[in-house]
Amino acid sequence: MIMLHPSSLGKIMTKAKSKKDSDLSVGALTHCYELAKQFVYCYTPDIKSKAMTKGIDCEQDSIDLYNSVYGTEHVKNIERITNDWMTGECDIDAPEKIIDIKTSWSVDTFPATGERAHDTKYEWQGRAYMILYDKPLFELAFCLVSTPEELCKWEDPDLHYVDLIDPRLRVTTLQYERDADKDKLIENKCIAAQNQVEQFIEQITKEHTGEM
Numbered sequence: 001m002i003m004l005h006p007s008s009l010g011k012i013m014t015k016a017k018s019k020k021d022s023d024l025s026v027g028a029l030t031h032c033y034e035l036a037k038q039f040v041y042c043y044t045p046d047i048k049s050k051a052m053t054k055g056i057d058c059e060q061d062s063i064d065l066y067n068s069v070y071g072t073e074h075v076k077n078i079e080r081i082t083n084d085w086m087t088g089e090c091d092i093d094a095p096e097k098i099i100d101i102k103t104s105w106s107v108d109t110f111p112a113t114g115e116r117a118h119d120t121k122y123e124w125q126g127r128a129y130m131i132l133y134d135k136p137l138f139e140l141a142f143c144l145v146s147t148p149e150e151l152c153k154w155e156d157p158d159l160h161y162v163d164l165i166d167p168r169l170r171v172t173t174l175q176y177e178r179d180a181d182k183d184k185l186i187e188n189k190c191i192a193a194q195n196q197v198e199q200f201i202e203q204i205t206k207e208h209t210g211e212m
Contacts (some may be wrong), residue, residue: 001036001085001194001198002036002039002082002089002197002198002201003086003208004035004085004086004123004194005086005087005106006086006128006129006132006192007088007125008031008035008125008193008208009121009124009125009127009186009189009190010120010121010124010125011027011030011031011121011130012024012028012124012189012193013028013185013189014027014028016028017082018130022188022189022191022192023192024054024189024192024193024196026094026195028189028196029044029051029196030153031079031193032116032193032196032197032200033200035197035200036197036198036200036201036203037200037204038204039162039197039201040190040201040204045072049067049153051080051107051109052133052149053151053174054095054103054105054147054148054151055102055103057104057148058074058147058148059091059101059141061077061102061103061140061143061146062101062103062143062144062145063075063091063101063143065143065144065145065167065170065171066099066101066143066171068167069168069170069171070171072094074092074094074099075129076091076092077089077091077093078088078091079093080143081132081133082132083105083132085130085190085194086128086138086190086192087129087132088128088129088132089195090129090133093133094158095137095196096135096136096137096194097135097136097137097138097139097154097175098126098129098130098137098138098139099134099138099139099141100122100125100139100140100141101141101143102122102140102141102143103143104143105147106147106152106155106159106160107144107158107160107162107165108159109158110142110144110170110189110204111142111172112169112172113172114172114173114174115144116166117140117172117173117174118174119140119142121164122140123140123176124186125140126139126140126176127176127178127182127183127186128180128186130176130178130183131183132210133185135175135178136177136178137175137178138171138172138175138176138178139174139175139176140174140175140176141171141172142171142172142173143170143171144148144162144165144170144171145162145170146160146161146162146163147160147161149158173203177196181194
């Protein structure tokens with residue numbers, strides 16, 4: 001059975017036209033087809049951008065910034081958790097909460113308030129992590145750190161070199177509490193998505209080989 005990643009939930013959880021909790025939207029069905037195709041053809045989409053590269057390369061810088069602002073000593077989590085329908089590895093597994101670190105590309109893209117930090121796809125991702133790690137709270141932390149020169153050399157340096165800005169102004173957090181009803185909704189949608197992915201795998205295989 002295909003295991004879904006928490007990052008998929010933003011697409012899986014979109015509302016379908018029907019009122020059944022387990023029904024999938026058109027966008028969710030498209031995502032299930034993409035997952036099935038990746039499984040059959042054994043590939044991972046090559047999706048790259050400068051912002052994504054910064055997020056990977058500067059993750060530790062962002063964790064260090066968060067720790068300096070809040071007086072914590074959090075470290076990058078390396079434990080992956082899997083249940084019957086999801087698998088994921090959160091950024092920080094704190095005693096009382098899950099923390100997801102988002103490294104902003106520039107001052108311009110950095111959300112300066114919690115209201116601006118809200119993103120439905122990140123909320124669903126966080127709710128998935130709360131289920132996997134059995135935590136009551138999810139914290140989304142946007143961090144603004146300087147961008148490596150090779151990534152931003154053609155852009156305004158004032159948007160990227162931010163070390164002189166007060167560190168307290170460079171971390172924006174937003175918290176979500178665990179919700180039993182939403183946990184159940186996630187479970188229903190994930191099971192429906194798993195079943196749909198399996199159906200697409202079967203369809204692709206049969207159409208091309210006549211076997212399953």
